[in-house]
Amino acid sequence: xxxxxxxxxxxxxxxxxxxxxxxxxxxxxxxxxxxxxxxxxxxxxxxxxxxxxxxxxxxxxxxxxxxxxxxxxxxxxxxxxxxxxxxxxxxxxxxxxxxxxxxxxxxxxxxxxxxxxxxxxxxxxxxxxxxxxxxxxxxxxxxxxxxxxxxxxxxxxxxxxxxxxxxxxxxxxxxxxxxxxxxxxxxxxxxxxxxxxxxxxxxxxxxxxxxxxxxxxxxxxxxxxxxxxxxxxxxxxxxxxxxxxxxxxxxxxxxxxxxxxxxxxxxxxxxxxxxxxxxxxxxxxxxxxxxxxxxxxxxxxxxxxxxxxxxxxxxxxxxxxxxxxxxxxxxxxxxxxxxxxxxxxxxxxxxxxxxxxxxxxxxxxxxxxxxxxxxxxxxxxxxxxxxxxxxxxxxxxxxxxxxxxxxxxxxxxxxxxxxxxxxxxxx
Amino acid sequence: xxxxxxxxxxxxxxxxxxxxxxxxxxxxxxxxxxxxxxxxxxxxxxxxxxxxxxxxxxxxxxxxxxxxxxxxxxxxxxxxxxxxxxxxxxxxxxxxxxxxxxxxxxxxxxxxxxxxxxxxxxxxxxxxxxxxxxxxxxxxxxxxxxxxxxxxxxxxxxxxxxxxxxxxxxxxxxxxxxxxxxxxxxxxxxxxxxxxxxxxxxxxxxxxxxxxxxxxxxxxxxxxxxxxxxxxxxxxxxxxxxxxx
Numbered sequence: 055x056x057x058x059x060x061x062x063x064x065x066x067x068x069x070x071x072x073x074x075x076x077x078x079x080x081x082x083x084x085x086x087x088x089x090x091x092x093x094x095x096x097x098x099x100x101x102x103x104x105x106x107x108x109x110x111x112x113x114x115x116x117x118x119x120x121x122x123x124x125x126x127x128x129x130x131x132x133x134x135x136x137x138x139x140x141x142x143x144x145x146x147x148x149x150x151x152x153x154x155x156x157x158x159x160x161x162x163x164x165x166x167x168x169x170x171x172x173x174x175x176x177x178x179x180x181x182x183x184x185x186x187x188x189x190x191x192x193x194x195x196x197x198x199x200x201x202x203x204x205x206x207x208x209x210x211x212x213x214x215x216x217x218x219x220x221x222x223x224x225x226x227x228x229x230x231x232x233x234x235x236x237x238x239x240x241x242x243x244x245x246x247x248x249x250x251x252x253x254x255x256x257x258x259x260x261x262x263x264x265x266x267x268x269x270x271x272x273x274x275x276x277x278x279x280x281x282x283x284x285x286x287x288x289x290x291x292x293x294x295x296x297x298x299x300x301x302x303x304x305x306x307x308x309x310x311x312x313x314x315x316x317x318x319x320x321x322x323x324x325x326x327x328x329x330x331x332x333x334x335x336x337x338x339x340x341x342x343x344x345x346x347x348x349x350x351x352x353x354x355x356x357x358x359x360x361x362x363x364x365x366x367x368x369x370x371x372x373x374x375x376x377x378x379x380x381x382x383x384x385x386x387x388x389x390x391x392x393x394x395x396x397x398x399x400x401x402x403x404x405x406x407x408x409x410x411x412x413x414x415x416x417x418x419x420x421x422x423x424x425x426x427x428x429x430x431x432x433x434x435x436x437x438x439x440x441x442x443x444x445x446x447x448x449x450x451x452x453x454x455x456x457x458x459x460x461x462x463x464x465x466x467x468x469x470x471x472x473x474x475x476x477x478x479x480x481x
Numbered sequence: 482x483x484x485x486x487x488x489x490x491x492x493x494x495x496x497x498x499x500x501x502x503x504x505x506x507x508x509x510x511x512x513x514x515x516x517x518x519x520x521x522x523x524x525x526x527x528x529x530x531x532x533x534x535x536x537x538x539x540x541x542x543x544x545x546x547x548x549x550x551x552x553x554x555x556x557x558x559x560x561x562x563x564x565x566x567x568x569x570x571x572x573x574x575x576x577x578x579x580x581x582x583x584x585x586x587x588x589x590x591x592x593x594x595x596x597x598x599x600x601x602x603x604x605x606x607x608x609x610x611x612x613x614x615x616x617x618x619x620x621x622x623x624x625x626x627x628x629x630x631x632x633x634x635x636x637x638x639x640x641x642x643x644x645x646x647x648x649x650x651x652x653x654x655x656x657x658x659x660x661x662x663x664x665x666x667x668x669x670x671x672x673x674x675x676x677x678x679x680x681x682x683x684x685x686x687x688x689x690x691x692x693x694x695x696x697x698x699x700x701x702x703x704x705x706x707x708x709x710x711x712x713x714x715x716x717x718x719x720x721x722x723x724x725x726x
Contacts, residue, residue: 066692074696092644099642106711107609108722110698113707117609120697158686159693161621161646162613163639164721319701333701412583419586427585 069155071145075125075136076171079228079284080314084117084166084201086279087223096197098160098167100223100279105166118169118203119159123147123185127173131230131241133289135321136173146175149188156192160200167201167223168192174207178248182210182218189221201279206256208248215252216276219259224279224311227252229304232297236290240326256281257308280311287341288334289318289327293364298344298355305348315341340366347372350404351397369460374400377437378452385439389418401433421445433459482510484524487564489515491556494564495534497527498571502537513568515561541574548574548581554597557604557629566592600629607631608638610712612721613648614687615680620662621648622677624719632657633668640666687721694722 085104092098106115124146125136135142156168170188175181185204192198204222206215218225227249231237234246256277263276283304285297301313317333344366347353351373358372359365367375377384377400386399388410396407406429413419413427421440424431431438435445436455483505487497497513505511516526542549548571555567569589574581584590613621621643632652636659639648643661650659651671658671717723 066689069689070692070696073693077697077699091641095645097643097645101608103605105605105609108694108720109708109711110694111705111708112698112700112702113704113711114698114702115711116694116697119693155689159690161643162615162686162690162721163609163611163623163643164690166609319699335702409583409585412580413586415580416577416584417586423586426588426591 065147065151065155068145068147068151069121071143072122072125072147073120075142075173076120076122076169078135078316078319079120079169079171079205080114080316081169081203081226081282081284081312082115082117082120083203083224083279083282083312086311087201088278089199092199093197096199097157098198098200100167100199100201107163107165117166118201119156119165119167120169121147121152121155121171123152123170123172123181123188124175125173126175128176129174129241129243131244132322132324132326133231133240133286133318137322140322149184149191152188153191153196156200157196157198160198165200167203169203169205171205172207178207178209179211179214182207182214186214186217186221189218193221203279206252208244208252210252212252212255215255216259219256219277220274222277224282225256225277226282226284227256228284229300229313230284230286231290232285232292232300233290236292240290253281253283253304253308253310257310260309280309282310282312282314284314284316286318287315287338288330293359294337294341294344294366295355295359295361295364297341298348298359301345302348302355313345315345336368337366340368340372344372352394370456371400373398374433374459378456381452384437385444386437387439387442388424389414389441399434399437401430401435401437406430406434482512485511485513486516486522486524486526487513488529489561489564490529492531492534493527493529494567495537496530496532497564498568499533499537500527500530501568502572502575508568508572511568513564515564537571541571545574545577545579545581547579551582551594551597554600554604555593557631557634558596558600559630560596563592563596565589570594600631603627603629604631604634606716607635610716610720611635611639611650612719613643614721615683617678617680619647619680621646622651623648624651624653626654626718627652630655630657632659635659636661636666636668687724691722691724 083104084100085102087100088102089099104117106117108116110116125142126144126146127136127138130138152170159165160167170185172181172185189202189204192202202222203224203226204218206218206225206227208227229249230241230244237244237246259276260280263273266273267275287297304310304313315338317335317338319333320330344358347358348355358376366372370378383398386395393407393411396402396410397404409427409429410419413423418441424440431445436458438445485497485501487493501511501513502508514524516522538549541552566589570593573584573587573590577584581590582594585594607625607627611623611625613623615621632650636650640661647662648660651674652658656670656672656674658669660667
């Protein structure tokens with residue numbers, strides 16, 4: 055008779071509480087790290103492009119077993135479902151429980167690895183230490199080679215941060231809110247310095263490890279998949295411009311791989327929080343679009359927004375909004391424009407721009423050819439020419455194009471965004 | 482126009498293409514199709530020569546490794562009636578090297594690249610969607626019915642990943658199987674398949690996963706359409722988290 059792995063119903067109940075409490079963390083990427091094969095005698099490797107294993111009922115990808123080690127929090131952050139004043143059932147896993155769940159799920163190919171975060175139990179250091187012990191057990195005792203994303207608890211010692219980066223593929227410190235003022239108001243027990251310091255430390259360690267590994271291939275890796283962070287959108291009064299400039303700074307100065315935006319889901323009737331009927335999903339979607347422009351399209355935050363127009367347009371994606379403000383940039387000639395210029399055309403993304411550049415080597419591209427190479431011109435047609443000939447005869451004025459685009463999309467009625475985030479595809 | 486016929490197997494098609502490219506200075510004037518043995522079929526039949534097929538594949542690998550990869554995935558798609566496109570794709574690949582895959586305005590290139598891309602996409606998808614169940618003897622079994630014949634590269638993927646366990650993959654549609662045990666990867670066919678008994682703790686682990694799957698979704702953001710477009714329903718049959726829905 056085989057022994058059951060999970061002793062009581064207990065683990066199942068804990069799993070429900072502690073995955074439910076972790077679901078508001080948007081990060082799910084499993085990419086950017088590459089371990090060819092499982093460690094000797096062990097299980098698990100990672101894939102450069104990341105792998106999604108399932109999609110939950112909200113349509114988000116599941117790639118990691120996303121858990122809190124505990125939701126028993128001594129902090130009382132207004133926006134958080136786990137705040138100490140909230141009446142919710144509390145639970146904490148033992149290290150063994152998390153290790154066994156990870157391994158049993160991984161062996162059945164349910165997951166790509168583990169995402170472990172936690173509420174602050176007795177202290178940041180005590181919590182971080184327990185989290186590090188989980189991944190240490192996985193890596194050392196169980197020889198687990200799958201993906202691990204570990205949250206850093208703000209305020210934990212640099213020694214623990216270093217240890218975390220040594221075992222995990224990705225580590226992240228959540229910004230939580232886009233400004234010091236909001237942090238002070240909504241999360242008085244968290245300090246900006248306690249968030250930014252470990253971020254800077256992680257950035258330096260990643261850089262150093264990369265340099266070391268160029269010299270000695272066997273030098274230890276530090277968070278090979280980099281660091282990310284998350285901000286809650288719509289719980290505090292910052293403008294999109296402030297948020298984007300913050301992200302831009304994080305990408306440039308701190309070398310972050312990803313900034314996640316999480317639409318505030320009303321989980322509290324605290325009077326410091328705005329009263330909203332539903333999470334601001336469209337705003338979140340537009341921020342992700344703008345974030346993509348920063349990372350892959352060569353835009354700066356100042357090109358996308360300004361102090362005079364600090365919010366992203368609801369009716370148009372940020373690239374189209376930019377194009378409508380810059381008629382002098384258009385039309386773009388498909389057969390001559392360089393890659394960077396093609397990327398600025400609304401409706402032409404990274405894939406399309408690359409296909410255009412590749413196909414041009416063989417012959418001039420005709421409007422018919424655009425279809426053949428799989429470039430959708432529904433939106434782009436107002437902004438391009440093909441060998442000098444326009445796609446749309448009569449439209450030149452931004453006002454006309456604006457009108458046409460709105461008509462083409464069901465008279466300005468904004469469709470609920472389909473999620474743009476493809477966590478598996480890009481870091 | 483010169484017309485040729487081949488037997489339609491991958492070896493047969495490739496050896497015919499190899500021969501045509503050797504004999505004709507202008508393959509643009511040649512067509513190749515699969516023999517159907519109808520009365521009025523026109524064209525000269527080229528017999529299968531595995532050596533010739535292998536020869537062509539290594540030439541392609543040397544001159545255009547990306548195109549050889551495209552060809553590999555194209556073959557997994559088991560598409561019929563595309564011998565002529567394949568002939569002209571390979572002709573272009575040998576001429577232009579790896580940049581051929583960007584020549585999507587060429588109809589043959591587009592045909593082959595499109596089919597190949599689909600097979601590659603399903604392989605990537607199955608790396609995530611395949612589900613193993615633990616059997617009574619401690620081995621793990623995953624069943625699937627993919628559109629493309631991807632068992633070989635899929636098994637290779639898991640041989641790197643789930644190294645420490647004994648497992649089987651079974652393609653129910655093609656009755657092909659693969660097994661991994663103690664460092665040995667094997668392929669074969671299973672004509673009579675009976676579902677083996679599960680390990681005693683299997684249902685418990687599955688219940689855990691189903692519970693996790695349910696709670697990880699944010700109720701305020703329910704979006705079944707998005708879920709289905711990312712994870713088409715044809716794959717739900719073997720998904721542990723979608724059982725009993």
